Amino acid sequence: MAVVILLNKTHNVDMANAHETDLPVDITENLERYKPGYLGLTQDDINQVNVELDIYIQKQKLGISVQVAREKLGLTQQQLTELSNVPQSEISRIEKGRANPTFLTLCRLAKALGLPEPLSQPLVANE
Numbered sequence: 001m002a003v004v005i006l007l008n009k010t011h012n013v014d015m016a017n018a019h020e021t022d023l024p025v026d027i028t029e030n031l032e033r034y035k036p037g038y039l040g041l042t043q044d045d046i047n048q049v050n051v052e053l054d055i056y057i058q059k060q061k062l063g064i065s066v067q068v069a070r071e072k073l074g075l076t077q078q079q080l081t082e083l084s085n086v087p088q089s090e091i092s093r094i095e096k097g098r099a100n101p102t103f104l105t106l107c108r109l110a111k112a113l114g115l116p117e118p119l120s121q122p123l124v125a126n127e
Helices: 002-011 043-072 077-084 088-095 103-113
Strands: none
Touching (some): 043 088, 043 103, 077 088, 077 103, 088 103
């Protein structure tokens, strides 16, 4: 919600109808100007923006990773669907950074792409 408020106030972006190409390129590069008081933003707004931007960036990275791995194997999205049992529409949304895939979906994609499954290694501190 804070990203919507921030982008509406600073860049006049209608997030309800926005696509990733509509988002301002400089948004993450100019976070220092988004301080409490800037356009009526509170510290909570700023904190929420940071969280939402981090989520957005992570979803973009995941999407790029899936697409690159798929293309390296010479697979189409439809072929990956057949190998992973993940709907093609979901693969498309993941690759575009628009999906919140479940853990099971990530495991299915990882297996189909020949990648290590998420959390396949125990999470223990090095001694």
